[in-house]
Amino acid sequence: MNDPVNCAVVEAVNHMGHGMGLETIAEYVANATILEKVKSLGVDYAQGYEVAEPKPWILTD
Numbered sequence: 001m002n003d004p005v006n007c008a009v010v011e012a013v014n015h016m017g018h019g020m021g022l023e024t025i026a027e028y029v030a031n032a033t034i035l036e037k038v039k040s041l042g043v044d045y046a047q048g049y050e051v052a053e054p055k056p057w058i059l060t061d
Helices: 003-021 031-042
Strands: none
Touching: none
8 A cells, every 4th residue: 555666556457457358356455445445446356354254165054
């Protein structure tokens, strides 16, 4: 969040993906501040602890 180079990289990759007709996913979204930032950059999806806790591949009852 505080590194302008990292933000520029995320913005550039998101722009390239959209230019290629792809949807983009932000990984490691750990808190609400990061989630709001990736939303403001136009990223389509997010994954990480702010969105949901990790789950095992095989769910058991």
